[in-house]
Amino acid sequence: MGLKDDMGTIWVLFRKHWKQFLAIHLAASLLVFAVLGPLLSLVVGWAVLASGDAALTDQDILFYFLSPRGFLLLLFAAALAITVAVFESAANLVAGYRARQSESVGLWRLGRFMLMRLQDLFQLSLRMLLKLVLLTAPFMAVAGFIFFRYLTEFDINYYLQERPPEFWTAGALIVVILLLMAVLLFRMLSGWVLALPLLLLGQGKPGEVLGLSQQLVAGHRRQLMLLLAVWVLVFAGLSALVSAVLDLGAWAAMAMAGSSLERLAWFMGGVVAVWSLLNFFVSLLAGVTLMLGILLLYERLAQDLPAQASRQLALLDAQHDWQVPGRWVLLGLVTLIVVAAFVFLQQFKQLKPEQVPEVMAHRGASWDAPENTLAAIRTAIEQGADWVEIDVQETAEGNVVVMHDRDLMKVAGSPLTAFDAPLVELQAVDIGSWKDPKFSAERVPLFADVLALAKDRIKVNIELKYYGRETRLEERVAALVEQAGMEDQVVIMSLSLPGVRKMQQLRPSWPTGLLASVSLGDLTRLEVDFFAVNARFANRRFVTLAQERERSVLTWTVNDFALMSAMISKGVDGIITDRPGLAKEVIRQHKTLDPYERFLVQLASKFGSRFNIEQ
Known part of the structure; x- marks a missing residue:
C-alpha cells in the first residue's frame, strides 16, 4: 500500500x-x-x-x-x-x-x-x-x-x-x-x-x-x-x-x-x-x-x-x-x-476603571536617555513617572553605585567591573555617548546621588544586584536610604530570594519584592509584599490570586501601547517600562475609553493583542 x-x-x-x-x-x-x-x-x-x-x-x-x-x-x-x-x-x-x-x-x-x-x-x-x-x-x-x-x-x-x-x-x-x-x-x-x-x-x-x-x-x-x-x-x-x-x-x-x-x-x-x-x-x-x-x-x-x-x-x-x-x-x-x-x-462587568497602575521608569526613562544615569532619572521625573526603578551594586571600596551589568562593556565598551575598579576609575568612563553624544557627561552615579535627586520628586524601586562578591550590600543600601530620609519613598526587590530575606531581617517594615521571569510552585505564597514578573506570564489568575493574598503585582518590561493596555485590563498594580511618558498617556486614554472600547481592550488582552486597539 x-x-x-x-x-x-x-x-x-x-x-x-x-x-x-x-x-x-x-x-x-x-x-x-x-x-x-x-x-x-x-x-x-x-x-x-x-x-x-x-x-x-x-x-x-x-x-x-x-x-x-x-x-x-x-x-x-x-x-x-x-x-x-x-x-x-x-x-x-x-x-x-x-x-x-x-x-x-x-x-x-x-x-x-x-x-x-x-x-x-x-x-x-x-x-x-x-x-x-x-x-x-x-x-x-x-x-x-x-x-x-x-x-x-x-x-x-x-x-x-x-x-x-x-x-x-x-x-x-x-x-x-x-x-x-x-x-x-x-x-x-x-x-x-x-x-x-x-x-x-x-x-x-x-x-x-x-x-x-x-x-x-x-x-x-x-x-x-x-x-x-x-x-x-x-x-x-x-x-x-x-x-x-x-x-x-x-x-x-x-x-x-x-x-x-x-x-x-x-x-x-x-x-x-x-x-x-x-x-x-x-x-x-x-x-x-x-x-x-x-x-x-x-x-x-x-x-x-x-x-x-x-x-x-x-x-x-x-x-x-x-x-x-x-x-x-x-x-x-x-x-x-x-x-x-x-x-x-x-x-x-468585572472591569474596574478605577484601578490605575503606577508607572515605574525602568532604569530611568531609558528609552530616551542612557539607562541608570541621572539624565534618565531626570527624564523620568519630567515625564511624570510615579517611580524610578534602578539597579544597585556594591564596590570593593564599600560604595553603592547604580549599575545593571557586572561591567561597563554594554554601555561604554569598558571591561571595568563595579567590584574590582576603584570608584574614581568607574566614574571616569563615559556611559552616555552610546545613546547620544549629548549625554557624554553622564557617569556611573552613586546611589546617594540618585536618592538626592529623587527625594520628594519620585519614589525609588531599588533592585539589589548580586554577582557573587557582595559583602554588605543590603546594610549599605538601608543606611543610605535612612541617611536620605527616604524610608517611606522606596521599595526593595531582587532576583535573589535570600537577598530579599536578608533585607526583610534588616528592615522588617520596608516593602520588599521578588523579581521573577519564570517560576515553579505557588509564587503567591512566598512572604514578600510584591512580585515583579515578566509581562508574558502575568495572567489574570495570577494577578487576582496575588492581590487576594495582599501581594502587589508589577510587570516588566512593557514598552508598547497594546501591551500596556492589556496590563491595565488585567489589573496589575504597576507597569515597569522604558517609556514612562507613553505609559502615562496610555493610562490617561484608558480612563476615557467607553465600555465598547474597554471591552475590545479586554479581547486584545485575551487573544494576544490580535486587534489593533491603538486605533
Missing part, C-alpha cells in the same frame, strides 16, 4: 468511528483534568516544597534541579508528564486497532485497560527520558563549554547587544552542535514510533519495545518521514485556517454589532465558540490520524513478528460502543455559544 491508500484508510476509519474517538477524547481530557493533571501538579509541587520554599524562580530552578535530589525529582515529574501527554494517544491507538478488526470497544472497558497499562506507560516514558538525557548531555556539555569559553569574560548583555566576533563564533559553534544533536534526536525519536503499539497491542515489555521499534523502522525511514511530513503540512494548514477564522470572525462581529456592547458580546461569544469548536476538531483529528497512521505502519512492519497479542486486550471484548447522538452535538454547540457570550459579559 502507498501513502495515498494509507490516507484513504485513515479517513475511512475516522469517518466510521468518529463518535468513539470523540468519546475517548472527551473522557481522556476529563481524566487528565480531574486526575492525572492534578497528580502531576502535586508531584511538581512536592518537588518544589522539597527545596524548602513554596516556589522557585529563575536560576534557583536550574540550581535545584541540578542537585542530585532535584534531578531525580525532575526525572520522575518529566516521566509522569510524558505519560499524561501520551495517554489519549495510546487510547486512540487501541481503539484504532479494534476498528481495524471491525470491532468497537466500550469506553469503560477501554478506560480499565488503559489504567491497567498506566504503569507500563510510565516505565516506557521513564526509559525514553533517560535515553534522551544520555544522548543530549554530551552535546549540552560541549555547548556549555563553548559558552563559558567565549561568552563569559564580560556581562552577557554586552554580547547580546554588541554581538562582537566571539559572539558569532560561539553562536556558530553552538548552532552546529545543537543541529547535530537535533538530527540524532529526531533519528532516535522517529525510531520509537512503534514502541506504543508494541507495548499495548503485543506482549512487548517497557524495557524491550524501544529497541525493537528501532529495528523495525530501520530501512523504512523514508516511508515514515513521508507520512510525518504530510501529517505536519496538513495540520499546519488547518491550524492556520482556524486562526484566520478567528481574525475574520472577530472583525465581522465588531462590524455587525455596531455600538451595541450586548450584541458585540453575543457575536463574539459565537465567534469564540465556533473557533473553540474548530480547534477542538482539529486537535481531535490530528491526534487520531497520527495514531492511525502509526497503527498502519505497525501492521506493515511487524507482520513478520510472532503473532502474540497482549492478553489484556481480551478485556476489551463484549462491551457496547458509546453512541454520541447528533442532537447532543448540536445542543453542545448552542450551549458553548451561550456560555461564551455570558463569560464575555461577566468579564466586561
Whole structure:
C-alpha cells in the first residue's frame, strides 16, 4: 500500500468511528483534568516544597534541579508528564486497532485497560527520558563549554547587544552542535514510533519495545518521514485556517454589532465558540490520524513478528460502543455559544476603571536617555513617572553605585567591573555617548546621588544586584536610604530570594519584592509584599490570586501601547517600562475609553493583542 491508500484508510476509519474517538477524547481530557493533571501538579509541587520554599524562580530552578535530589525529582515529574501527554494517544491507538478488526470497544472497558497499562506507560516514558538525557548531555556539555569559553569574560548583555566576533563564533559553534544533536534526536525519536503499539497491542515489555521499534523502522525511514511530513503540512494548514477564522470572525462581529456592547458580546461569544469548536476538531483529528497512521505502519512492519497479542486486550471484548447522538452535538454547540457570550459579559462587568497602575521608569526613562544615569532619572521625573526603578551594586571600596551589568562593556565598551575598579576609575568612563553624544557627561552615579535627586520628586524601586562578591550590600543600601530620609519613598526587590530575606531581617517594615521571569510552585505564597514578573506570564489568575493574598503585582518590561493596555485590563498594580511618558498617556486614554472600547481592550488582552486597539 502507498501513502495515498494509507490516507484513504485513515479517513475511512475516522469517518466510521468518529463518535468513539470523540468519546475517548472527551473522557481522556476529563481524566487528565480531574486526575492525572492534578497528580502531576502535586508531584511538581512536592518537588518544589522539597527545596524548602513554596516556589522557585529563575536560576534557583536550574540550581535545584541540578542537585542530585532535584534531578531525580525532575526525572520522575518529566516521566509522569510524558505519560499524561501520551495517554489519549495510546487510547486512540487501541481503539484504532479494534476498528481495524471491525470491532468497537466500550469506553469503560477501554478506560480499565488503559489504567491497567498506566504503569507500563510510565516505565516506557521513564526509559525514553533517560535515553534522551544520555544522548543530549554530551552535546549540552560541549555547548556549555563553548559558552563559558567565549561568552563569559564580560556581562552577557554586552554580547547580546554588541554581538562582537566571539559572539558569532560561539553562536556558530553552538548552532552546529545543537543541529547535530537535533538530527540524532529526531533519528532516535522517529525510531520509537512503534514502541506504543508494541507495548499495548503485543506482549512487548517497557524495557524491550524501544529497541525493537528501532529495528523495525530501520530501512523504512523514508516511508515514515513521508507520512510525518504530510501529517505536519496538513495540520499546519488547518491550524492556520482556524486562526484566520478567528481574525475574520472577530472583525465581522465588531462590524455587525455596531455600538451595541450586548450584541458585540453575543457575536463574539459565537465567534469564540465556533473557533473553540474548530480547534477542538482539529486537535481531535490530528491526534487520531497520527495514531492511525502509526497503527498502519505497525501492521506493515511487524507482520513478520510472532503473532502474540497482549492478553489484556481480551478485556476489551463484549462491551457496547458509546453512541454520541447528533442532537447532543448540536445542543453542545448552542450551549458553548451561550456560555461564551455570558463569560464575555461577566468579564466586561468585572472591569474596574478605577484601578490605575503606577508607572515605574525602568532604569530611568531609558528609552530616551542612557539607562541608570541621572539624565534618565531626570527624564523620568519630567515625564511624570510615579517611580524610578534602578539597579544597585556594591564596590570593593564599600560604595553603592547604580549599575545593571557586572561591567561597563554594554554601555561604554569598558571591561571595568563595579567590584574590582576603584570608584574614581568607574566614574571616569563615559556611559552616555552610546545613546547620544549629548549625554557624554553622564557617569556611573552613586546611589546617594540618585536618592538626592529623587527625594520628594519620585519614589525609588531599588533592585539589589548580586554577582557573587557582595559583602554588605543590603546594610549599605538601608543606611543610605535612612541617611536620605527616604524610608517611606522606596521599595526593595531582587532576583535573589535570600537577598530579599536578608533585607526583610534588616528592615522588617520596608516593602520588599521578588523579581521573577519564570517560576515553579505557588509564587503567591512566598512572604514578600510584591512580585515583579515578566509581562508574558502575568495572567489574570495570577494577578487576582496575588492581590487576594495582599501581594502587589508589577510587570516588566512593557514598552508598547497594546501591551500596556492589556496590563491595565488585567489589573496589575504597576507597569515597569522604558517609556514612562507613553505609559502615562496610555493610562490617561484608558480612563476615557467607553465600555465598547474597554471591552475590545479586554479581547486584545485575551487573544494576544490580535486587534489593533491603538486605533
